[in-house]
Amino acid sequence: MKKEIFIYEEDKDTLRFLRSFFRGRDDYSAHFIKRDEKALRRELVEKRPAAVIVNSPDGLEHINPSEVECPVIAMISGNVTNGIRSVVKAGVEYYLLSPFYKEDLEYKLKVAIERKIWFENLYREKKDLEALIELTYLVSSTLNPKEVLYLVVKKIPEIINVTRCSMISMGVEEQRYAYVVSTFEDPKITNIRLDLQKYPEIRKALTLKKPVIIKDAMKDPIMKEVRDIIAPIGIRSIVVIPMVFRDEIIGTLFLRTSRAGHTFTEREIKLCTAIANASANALYNAFLYDRVEKEKTRLERLAITDYLTGIYNIRYFYNRIDEEFSRAGRYNIPLGCMMFDIDYFKKINDTYGHRVGDIVLREFAQLVKRHTRKPDILARYGGEEFIMLLPETSMKGAIAEAKRLRKVIKEHQFKSLKEKREITVSIGIACSPDEKIKSCDDLITLTDDALFTAKNRGRDQIVVYPPLEESEK
Numbered sequence: 001m002k003k004e005i006f007i008y009e010e011d012k013d014t015l016r017f018l019r020s021f022f023r024g025r026d027d028y029s030a031h032f033i034k035r036d037e038k039a040l041r042r043e044l045v046e047k048r049p050a051a052v053i054v055n056s057p058d059g060l061e062h063i064n065p066s067e068v069e070c071p072v073i074a075m076i077s078g079n080v081t082n083g084i085r086s087v088v089k090a091g092v093e094y095y096l097l098s099p100f101y102k103e104d105l106e107y108k109l110k111v112a113i114e115r116k117i118w119f120e121n122l123y124r125e126k127k128d129l130e131a132l133i134e135l136t137y138l139v140s141s142t143l144n145p146k147e148v149l150y151l152v153v154k155k156i157p158e159i160i161n162v163t164r165c166s167m168i169s170m171g172v173e174e175q176r177y178a179y180v181v182s183t184f185e186d187p188k189i190t191n192i193r194l195d196l197q198k199y200p201e202i203r204k205a206l207t208l209k210k211p212v213i214i215k216d217a218m219k220d221p222i223m224k225e226v227r228d229i230i231a232p233i234g235i236r237s238i239v240v241i242p243m244v245f246r247d248e249i250i251g252t253l254f255l256r257t258s259r260a261g262h263t264f265t266e267r268e269i270k271l272c273t274a275i276a277n278a279s280a281n282a283l284y285n286a287f288l289y290d291r292v293e294k295e296k297t298r299l300e301r302l303a304i305t306d307y308l309t310g311i312y313n314i315r316y317f318y319n320r321i322d323e324e325f326s327r328a329g330r331y332n333i334p335l336g337c338m339m340f341d342i343d344y345f346k347k348i349n350d351t352y353g354h355r356v357g358d359i360v361l362r363e364f365a366q367l368v369k370r371h372t373r374k375p376d377i378l379a380r381y382g383g384e385e386f387i388m389l390l391p392e393t394s395m396k397g398a399i400a401e402a403k404r405l406r407k408v409i410k411e412h413q414f415k416s417l418k419e420k421r422e423i424t425v426s427i428g429i430a431c432s433p434d435e436k437i438k439s440c441d442d443l444i445t446l447t448d449d450a451l452f453t454a455k456n457r458g459r460d461q462i463v464v465y466p467p468l469e470e471s472e473k
Helices: 012-022 037-047 080-090 102-140 145-159 200-208 221-233 266-303 314-331 345-352 354-370 395-411 440-456
Strands: 003-008 028-032 051-055 072-076 094-097 164-169 177-183 192-195 212-214 235-245 248-260 335-342 377-382 385-391 425-432 462-465
Touching: 003 012, 003 037, 012 028, 012 102, 051 102, 072 080, 072 102, 080 094, 094 102, 102 145, 102 266, 145 164, 145 177, 145 266, 200 212, 200 221, 200 235, 212 221, 221 235, 235 266, 314 335, 314 377, 314 385, 314 425, 314 440, 335 345, 335 354, 335 395, 335 440, 345 354, 354 377, 354 385, 354 395, 385 395, 385 440, 395 425, 395 462, 425 440, 440 462
Parallel strands: 003 028, 003 051, 051 072, 072 094, 425 462
Antiparallel strands: 164 177, 164 248, 177 192, 212 235, 235 248, 335 385, 335 425, 377 385
């Protein structure tokens, strides 16, 4: 491709020399500009030539070399002293003195343009390095995998011009679909499913476990089967880079960038690869931390959960009742406690077996949990007995809640019981403040006593402490 050279010169002898020099050249294309300062500035901004040749001192009066993004070569054909003084004043590095020689101009042009390219590459590499350092710092400052992923896909479009930039994940056993887990357009966009039949470049990256570069999607044989799909979009070049840490693809994550109009340059491909490599360590640490935190949460959950029913265990319940009883006393607010027992549960075990009995217990617990108010605390007390704490709930509210749950349980058809056999419960309730309730143990004991009374009176009923005139049936 020819390098365009702007010439701003009026001296006839100099123009004759320049026309002769550029005539028939395969490497340069000369563009002669008439003496028009506005036209010159406009051309320099719009076309960005490889170099500008200008007369000194007259021509330098119409151009500021420090504002021109290309080398300036001054031609001094008149008063040499004035010409050199103008060159020095303007800070122009390259100039020729009359008489002019083609070899001299050839050398000056070559050196000036090569130096310009060298500085541009150096500046670009500096910016790329700064971007890598900044990204490394950013991704190392968080242990949130989603945030790391978004930082990576957000940074790349800031450095190079891309149509799309996203992180893609694929399960270990999944072969048909992949998922977009992060995209530069919006951090909230995630888990978009991709049919891999339409993404042969991702399939190839999965197979090779190394970067796949598609320079021209309309010509590359890899994209042959999907050309009709991507043609209307105008995508020209695609880069898919596996995120690798210690020879292992991290969760089968891929950085996929695409561009419309023209192909990615070698520098851009290297930059994307460098970003992927620089981020892999931080991403691995983030995933590891996330896994540890999830395992920690799981273990903490197991410590407070009843293994059979999946609801809170009695240890957690005792911790919470201590807190709620203290709070109720401090702020003089009511605290309700409800205990219920599955009626004739032994018959279920005897008829269907203990395995079915366990299934019924779990289904029962989950049923009650689904219909429990958010502030209330449900736990397994032991065997087929359950206990519930009702913060800021008076006796009237506790009775209403007990009636509602009793109705829900009676109307539910348990899947593990073949016959349409209903399950009923006996419920005991106690509430503080009460003169006999001095501690949380008193609250539990009186609730248990009320439950015992309900069972002795024939079951399938609600009994409260202090006793009402009639039991709730």
